Amino acid sequence: MSLKAFADTLPDFAKDLRLNVSSLLNDAALGDQRKYGLLLACAHGTGYKPIVEAAEAEAEGKLSPDAANAARAAAAIMAMNNVYYRFTHLASNKEYSTLPAKLRMNVIGSPGIDKADFELFSLAVSAMNGCGMCIDSHEKVLRQHGVNSEIIQTSARVASVIKAVATVHSAVA
Template sequence: MSALKEFSAAMPAYAKDLKLNLSTLLTEQGMSDARKYGLFLACAHGTGYKPLIEAAEADCAPRLDDKMAEAARGAAAVMAMNNVYYRFTHLAGNENYAAMPAKLRMNMIGTHGVAKEEFELFSLAVSAINGCGLCIDSHEKVLAKHEVKEVDIQSAVRIAAVMNALATVHGTL
């Protein structure tokens, strides 16, 4: 049994849907394994919940090369910072903040070493977890320019939703 399935096996009866949704996502054939498992890894890191991160790392290690795994982790790290900053500039009543340079290092965005659409998809999924509408819009537009199918974008957000819910429920046990 995979580490993520073992993790979900600990879900209480009231969270059975999460276990079923994870199982469905793990077996879906709509996207490449590298993309799918990169999303699982990015989203696990995006939750910040160590037991889920450990399960995702175990499942993803044999399925992802080092560059893809590092890009997934990097997307989660940079979005943890950017989602807070850009959500603030978007929500603050003072529009001057949006015009100011961020003055935050974000080298990972340009040096991740994988196809741009993969990194953008990881970033979008983590941005969905973190609730940054400005970042979600930005990443979705880039993905559309790279002709990423809407069904893949939806699947990325479904993975984000399930991974976030698993971390939330497991954290209460």
């Protein structure tokens, strides 16, 4: 089932979400790798299998295997990093932020695709997971790679729509 067909199963009270999914799918500003990579990373970032399956079907044939794996890897590594770095940021005892993380994160240094694209996927999942420290870190790298505010903002829009669709669907399915 495509992502559009999945969104079409949402109830009428979520009509805006259906419209937003259509808008995202028709948006040509990102290019296919970024658009479908963001959709896939964010779907995996929700942890909700039905939307993951829909996003996988939507991205099939539109992403290279390396880009699809990088999107999945961004969701996986941010699932870990967003918890850890949100903890170090929110803990009253700032000593934790000075200690080594001792977490493997090799994929960040070698994602197998353009670094800016991987950072964009990571930023979107970090936005979904509410890790301000990670958002700031990824946004800084994106700016260093020349990614503009509109693209960065679009990645947050993708994250917000995919998260909302997963939340509503899981409540009514």
